[in-house]
Amino acid sequence: MASITIRDVTKSYAKSQVVHGVDLDIASGDFVVILGPSGCGKSTLLRMIAGLEEISGGEIAIDGTVVNRLEPRERGCAMVFQNYALYPHMSVAQNIGYSLKVAGVPAAERTQRIQAVARILELEPMLDRKPAALSGGQRQRVAMGRAMIREPKVFLFDEPLSNLDAKLRVQMRSEIRKLHRRLNATSVFVTHDQVEAMTLADRLVVMNGGRVEQVGTPGEIYKRPASRFVATFVGAPAMNILEGVVELDGLSLLGGSRRLPVPRVGLPVGAKVAMGIRPEAVRLVAPGSQGALNATVDLVEELGAGRVIYVDLDGAAFSVVTSETVHPAAGATVGLKISPDDMHFFSSETGARLDVFKASMPVPAH
Amino acid sequence: MVERTPILNFITHLVLFLGFVLAVAPFVIVAIAASHNLKDVNDVPMSLLPGGDFWVNIKTAWTTANLGPKLLNSFIMAAGVAAGKVVISALTAFSIVYFRYPGRTFIFWLIFVTLMLPLEVRIVPTYAVVANVLSPYQTILDVTGLTWLIEKVSGVQVSMSFGLLNSYSGLILPLIATATGTFLYRQFFLTVPDELTEAARMDGAGALRFFIDILLPLSRTNMAALGTIMFLWAWNQYLWPLLITTDQSHATAVTELKQLIPNVGGAPEWHIAMAGTLIVMLPPLIVVVAMQRWFVRGLIATEK
Known part of the structure; x- marks a missing residue:
């Protein structure tokens, strides 16, 4: 030894x-x-x-x-x-x-x-x-x-x-x-x-x-x-990454076409970040639900124990692993619910983790 | 692609058969001629039915040309060349493939160049060197004036002489160093996976150990192929043994066949000459038959 x-x-x-x-x-x-x-x-x-x-x-x-x-x-x-x-x-x-x-x-x-x-x-x-x-x-x-x-x-x-x-x-x-x-x-x-x-x-x-x-x-x-790099390399399917800009009361995603209400992440407003979310941390909800992102289903892969649903979010590919008994058909619209606790933030420039968001932080009232 | 139609089968077999006849016909004629007596062998045309004097002719050829010792000489020479070649080729190829040292490419090309300079081309200098192996050194001493200096200082005239004429080493050594064997080994060594070399290093084997324990056993078929080819090649050498064996004691069987060939004015004893040819042909034939299985494998497939 x-x-x-x-x-x-x-x-x-x-x-x-x-x-x-x-x-x-x-x-x-x-x-x-x-x-x-x-x-x-x-x-x-x-x-x-x-x-x-x-x-x-x-x-x-x-x-x-x-x-x-x-x-x-x-x-x-x-x-x-x-x-x-x-x-x-x-x-x-x-x-x-x-x-x-x-x-x-x-x-x-x-x-x-x-x-x-x-x-x-x-x-x-x-x-x-x-x-x-x-x-x-x-x-x-x-x-x-x-x-x-x-x-x-x-x-x-x-x-x-x-x-x-x-x-x-x-x-x-x-x-x-x-x-x-x-x-x-x-x-x-x-x-x-x-x-x-x-x-x-x-x-x-x-x-x-x-x-x-x-x-x-x-x-x-x-x-x-x-x-x-580590976030996307480890884990299958790979972690979803969405580019965004920090705003006062949330995150502007995909060049401003979508907004996510996210509690203050402790980052300066206007900072460019990459938000990562594991496919298994995303929940499927009815389209149009409060705080959900609407997306179109591209492809459904059956795994037996669950399924991987690939969706299109304004041109960005996004995958969701679900064990629920929902069977969205290709082309259907679904809502994606992402909890702030499951989000990872990386610097858009260096790719390094931005570890400022604390899940235990009190969520300010809307 | 394998085609299976009766007509094609017939044609291919016909071609094979014609080739076989073409290859074997001269041999058959030699064997028939060797079985005739003096009168029948000189009939025109010669009868193609075998005569009854085969064994008598063989015996006569054997004693006339004193083939016993000559065959032994040939065997020693051919075996020596084959063995020497296998060893030298394996070592040089090992050095070229597995070691990085300055001048490696230069040495590789030096070996390559010998392909273009067969013995026949450089026979005069080779003869001079074999006649006195030390002559190049003597020349160096003479040209640089060292001979003169040594003579002045010590009063001794430097004159080195070590001849290999009429010796087995003289017969064998100049035929050993050629490039073909080195290249055959080089190609084989290049197919040996690097991981094997590394595994041996991890197991603690040094270079020589790796060569002996791993490379040599893996190249057995190569050795057999190279050995067989070189045995035949050396056995059939004519010019070199003829040049350097002035003494009967070291003459080889192939050069001594000349003695059986009728001279102008002598009796046309072609039956004896043919019988002698048959005898001289036999040892290489035995070697090929014995080594055939290995030989073919060594030249085509590499064992995985």
């Missing part, structure tokens, strides 16, 4: 900089998930921790030791790769035990440890098979075994579930989670799948454009996104 400290780490290639000064503290035993769209630098960051990628600036320390100049094998990390990267000519047992063989562990002890790992991962019946004779999920488990057998200080996962089908992915997800509870080793998991990220993480790191946007528990990030 080990803590990881990342200080102002940057990565540049000949032409471009892909990671801009990342700071991150990972506590011993934590399961940290780095989430971000492709090309945001999350894999690069992971590979820098592993030692597969040179660190252009800043420093990474594992357990207090700066590892910038250490070879991967000296860092005490084990990695699970996206395409498993199993050695095709070796049997499962040889694949799992290769690192021990390289380290010169005697054959008897090696066999014993391979057996132990295989038992945990339920790979015992297939130790003699070649990777080509295994299913995707089994290969995944072999890759996990190869990482586990070294008893590393840190586990690194580089999108290890993205090649599995949906059902297997859910299953492996919970297996990884269980394994972490059992080994309690510090783990860093990179993914672009937000459901994977939310379910696995003790702490979630959201990255965008080579920078860390927010660090927090999945709940914190969902409830209090620190930026417009």
Whole structure:
């Protein structure tokens, strides 16, 4: 078990900089998930921790030791790769035990440890098979075994579930989670799948454009996104964003075509803001109700447990998740009721969260 | 696309059959000629029915040209070239594909250029070097005046000489270093996923360990293909062995076939020459048959 400290780490290639000064503290035993769209630098960051990628600036320390100049094998990390990267000519047992063989562990002890790992991962019946004779999920488990057998200080996962089908992915997800509870080793998991990220993480790191946007528990990030990017990236369907201007007694939306009566948000009148609202926080009401916005239904997606209703708000796309038994038809007009408590405000210029509105603030009488 | 019509099937088989006849006919004629006696083989036209002297002719050819030791020489040379080539090619390709060092591209192009300079083109300088491996160094010393200096200072005349004429190393070494093998390996190494290299690094394997434990086992089929091709190629070498083996003890089977070919004024013993040809043809044939399965796999599909 080990803590990881990342200080102002940057990565540049000949032409471009892909990671801009990342700071991150990972506590011993934590399961940290780095989430971000492709090309945001999350894999690069992971590979820098592993030692597969040179660190252009800043420093990474594992357990207090700066590892910038250490070879991967000296860092005490084990990695699970996206395409498993199993050695095709070796049997499962040889694949799992290769690192021990390289380290010169005697054959008897090696066999014993391979057996132990295989038992945990339920790979015992297939130790003699070649990777080509295994299913995707089994290969995944072999890759996990190869990482586990070294008893590393840190586990690194580089999108290890993205090649599995949906059902297997859910299953492996919970297996990884269980394994972490059992080994309690510090783990860093990179993914672009937000459901994977939310379910696995003790702490979630959201990255965008080579920078860390927010660090927090999945709940914190969902409830209090620190930026417009995080707000729209985490959560499905994505959070609705409406551009608006703060007025004395409310919010003028969509270039003034709509108004929302919102209690003073503590922002200067005339400030340009982006108002965000989760689709599941919007309530459908009869069109024309007090304080509701009228919109036209574009499309209804049935999810079984509920449905997603996509509506058109003067040209702006807006989605509503509802479990109610309302069945608005496409083209119908509906009313959208938005509670001020559920609103998020972001600066229109910087995208940063504007945290001035307090839900507990007394609502002035109209 | 697979077409299945009887007419097309017939035509394709006909074409295949014609090709087969074309390829095998000379071989059949050689075998028939090798079974005639002196009179029958010189009949015009030669009878295409096999005669009865096959084994006698084989035996005569074997003893006349002393083929036993010559076949052994050929085998040592061909096997040496094949093995040397496989090792050198794998190492050079490993260096070019997996390491970033200054001058890498330059070295790559140097190797590439050897494609345009086959042995036949550079045979005179190559012969000079093999005749005295140290001659380039001697030349450097002479040109820079160091020979003169050393002679003045110590009174010793520097004259280095280390010849490889009439030796196995002389037969093998100049044939080993060519680009084809390096490129075959390079292409293969480029298809090995980067993740495999990284996994090996995470497992703590150094470069050489990765090469031996991962790359070499994965390139077994490549080795078989390259080894087979190079064995045949080296076995069939004529010019180089002819040049550097002045002594019978190191002559190869292919060059010694010349002894069986009738000279002007000698008896036209073509049946013996044909029998000798058959014998010399046999070892490469065995190698191809034995390696065929690996050979084809190494050249077409990469194992995933």
